[in-house]
Amino acid sequence: MDRYEPLAAGYRLLACESLDSTNERARRLAREGAPDGVVVWARRQTAGRGRQGRQWHSPEGNLYCSIVLRPDMPAAAAAQFTFVAALALGDAVSGVIPHGVDLRYKWPNDILLDERKAAGILLESSGIAAGCLDWLVVGTGLNMEAYPQIEGQYPATSLRALGAGPLDVKDMLERYVDGFAHWRMKWQNEGLPAIRDAWLRRAARLGERITVRLPQEELSGRFEGLDESGALLLREDSGRGRTISAGDVFF
Numbered sequence: 674m675d676r677y678e679p680l681a682a683g684y685r686l687l688a689c690e691s692l693d694s695t696n697e698r699a700r701r702l703a704r705e706g707a708p709d710g711v712v713v714w715a716r717r718q719t720a721g722r723g724r725q726g727r728q729w730h731s732p733e734g735n736l737y738c739s740i741v742l743r744p745d746m747p748a749a750a751a752a753q754f755t756f757v758a759a760l761a762l763g764d765a766v767s768g769v770i771p772h773g774v775d776l777r778y779k780w781p782n783d784i785l786l787d788e789r790k791a792a793g794i795l796l797e798s799s800g801i802a803a804g805c806l807d808w809l810v811v812g813t814g815l816n817m818e819a820y821p822q823i824e825g826q827y828p829a830t831s832l833r834a835l836g837a838g839p840l841d842v843k844d845m846l847e848r849y850v851d852g853f854a855h856w857r858m859k860w861q862n863e864g865l866p867a868i869r870d871a872w873l874r875r876a877a878r879l880g881e882r883i884t885v886r887l888p889q890e891e892l893s894g895r896f897e898g899l900d901e902s903g904a905l906l907l908r909e910d911s912g913r914g915r916t917i918s919a920g921d922v923f924f
């Protein structure tokens with residue numbers, strides 16, 4: 674029998690020492706009927722995963738958690754939870770990084786500190802009942818102590834590497850879940866513009882030239898903002914405007 678601890682109102686915690694993947698565990702709980710607000714947290718993961726089948730470096734010392742949600746909405750709208758999670762993480766991280774470290778949101782689901790990736794968000798969902806999702810899992814990995822030593826397109830970093838003091842992972846988890854509850858409520862009450870604008874205020878490379886990799890092609894142009902659904906607006910060099918709902922961004 675799993676034991677849950679209380680978190681922010683509406684959320685409760687399943688704390689584990691080690692899991693293959695908190696997303697995997699959260700998916701299983703969701704399939705078994707777990708309610709909205711269950712948060713799965715593990716001190717380490719043995720098979721942490723990132724977007725597009727990438728592996729997620731998951732030694733002890735970093736934050737790995739996944740929130741089970743029952744959003745009564747279609748998949749396209751539920752994808753906007755990525756902004757809720759990013760803003761919540763951004764708030765949690767802002768409170769502990771040294772002054773002068775530049776925190777940016779990278780579309781669609783990364784957090785950059787001084788231009789290096791410190792956190793990623795992985796949304797997984799299932800089940801279309803009357804057009805709406807059955808469940809959504811919002812998985813978050815934050816490099817607090819350790820990060821993968823890879824350069825190239827996705828250089829990484831950690832809070833510690835940027836000068837943050839020793840941090841308590843559970844404290845960071847609680848800050849994140851508090852922020853998640855706050856931004857989710859704001860989104861519900863005020864709609865996407867309120868949270869999209871907060872995200873855009875700290876967007877990486879807004880107004881600058883970026884490259885977006887899509888399954889079949891790569892597009893380059895000026896990052897002009899986000900539309901009313903959260904899709905990325907790109908002005909190609911030819912002047913043609915593109916609206917991109919999913920892709921990988923490079924600088």
Ligand code: BTN
Pocket residue numbers: 693694695696697718720721722723724725727729736737738739782783792793794795812813814815
């Ligand atoms: C990405 O940037 O590619 C997303 C990374 C998401 C990693 C987190 S760690 C907690 C949760 N469990 C997983 O297996 N993945 C997510």
